[in-house]
Amino acid sequence: MARRVAIVGAGVLGLACARELAAAGDVDVTVVERSYPGAGSTSLSVGVFTRQYLTAEDIDIRVRGVAALAELEASAGLNLRRIGLLRPARDAPTLERCAEAVALQRERGVDDAEVLDPAGVRALVPGFDAAGVVGGIWCPSDGYLDGAELCSLLAEAAQEAGARIHGRTRVTGLRRGGAGARYTLATDRGDVAADVVVNAAGAWAGAVGDLLDAPVGVVNERHEAYSFELPESRPAATIPMVLDYVPGSGAGEGLYFRQEGHGQLIAGLHSNEPLGEPVDDPDDYFRGAGDEAAERVVELLAAALPGIDGIGYRGGWSGLYPHSPDGGLVAGPHPANPDVIVAGGLGGNGLSVALPLGRTVAEWIRHGEPRSLPAAERLVPRPAVVAG
Numbered sequence: 001m002a003r004r005v006a007i008v009g010a011g012v013l014g015l016a017c018a019r020e021l022a023a024a025g026d027v028d029v030t031v032v033e034r035s036y037p038g039a040g041s042t043s044l045s046v047g048v049f050t051r052q053y054l055t056a057e058d059i060d061i062r063v064r065g066v067a068a069l070a071e072l073e074a075s076a077g078l079n080l081r082r083i084g085l086l087r088p089a090r091d092a093p094t095l096e097r098c099a100e101a102v103a104l105q106r107e108r109g110v111d112d113a114e115v116l117d118p119a120g121v122r123a124l125v126p127g128f129d130a131a132g133v134v135g136g137i138w139c140p141s142d143g144y145l146d147g148a149e150l151c152s153l154l155a156e157a158a159q160e161a162g163a164r165i166h167g168r169t170r171v172t173g174l175r176r177g178g179a180g181a182r183y184t185l186a187t188d189r190g191d192v193a194a195d196v197v198v199n200a201a202g203a204w205a206g207a208v209g210d211l212l213d214a215p216v217g218v219v220n221e222r223h224e225a226y227s228f229e230l231p232e233s234r235p236a237a238t239i240p241m242v243l244d245y246v247p248g249s250g251a252g253e254g255l256y257f258r259q260e261g262h263g264q265l266i267a268g269l270h271s272n273e274p275l276g277e278p279v280d281d282p283d284d285y286f287r288g289a290g291d292e293a294a295e296r297v298v299e300l301l302a303a304a305l306p307g308i309d310g311i312g313y314r315g316g317w318s319g320l321y322p323h324s325p326d327g328g329l330v331a332g333p334h335p336a337n338p339d340v341i342v343a344g345g346l347g348g349n350g351l352s353v354a355l356p357l358g359r360t361v362a363e364w365i366r367h368g369e370p371r372s373l374p375a376a377e378r379l380v381p382r383p384a385v386v387a388g
Contacts, residue, residue, distance in 0.1 A: 016358025127307025
């Protein structure tokens, strides 16, 4: 009998892993999801996919991730809105790192990445205040997508390959043995036989880890996104994604904004690292937009785009960034039980990295080692990280 794998969580990472395993044809795959595919952080994201990072390791996984998204675009019609992404640089050392990053991207086939000078930044973003900007890193083929659409396509592909997806099903525990498998995953809708269990539960990975007797540290941070209406009199050019935040800079968080469709602007604050205000219960947090935080973003956006008058605030929503305790990605066997594979730490970066990370998890299950992603051994959960 084929090895049986139970995946807990049908967000983009759990579904990416399920699709990889089911397509291989040598394992039996069941996905257990407390709600419905993509219902958690994936569907609440602003949908950014990008390769505009500064280290080889960060660029490697994102180049693979965006290439996998492009494959889904070609094979299944995933709608990739390639409006481009710009990271402004505000000092010479950052601009130098941007130039190094472009070289790394070009070595990996991202031929349209480039470094812009201040004039190039101004020309690229109509109405943008580039005061203090010394340049930036830009790629016109980056952009955004619909996270719910991506999850739907991954779920469909996984099921067509033979995987089973059980929605509205909650894990209640794990015990050894039963039905000829190493384990029985207990749920509120019946038992699932499993030789390997994948904890890809995102914001709920900590609670699931406790039920599996394989604890996982998760720092869930609430982030808000805001919708604005653009005036009819604005410049005709599409406003690309602008992410005024440099990973690893220690700057806390930075403003992002992008156009969506014809007359809408999406904006918010982003950080790649935990900021120290975690949500204790992922089932109990305010899902709207707070007035004080919204006022701050309105002020920052007005300062960033002084050349566009009449931008109107229309409201917002919030979702969770499920970080690992050290802010890094996690993919590999749990140190307390190698039959439990931990997959997570996506923070606010899931759409760019989930597909290659899901493949890495599948490789751990099928081959006992990662094979496709450089430096994937560094992602294996360490005792200090999984314990939180």
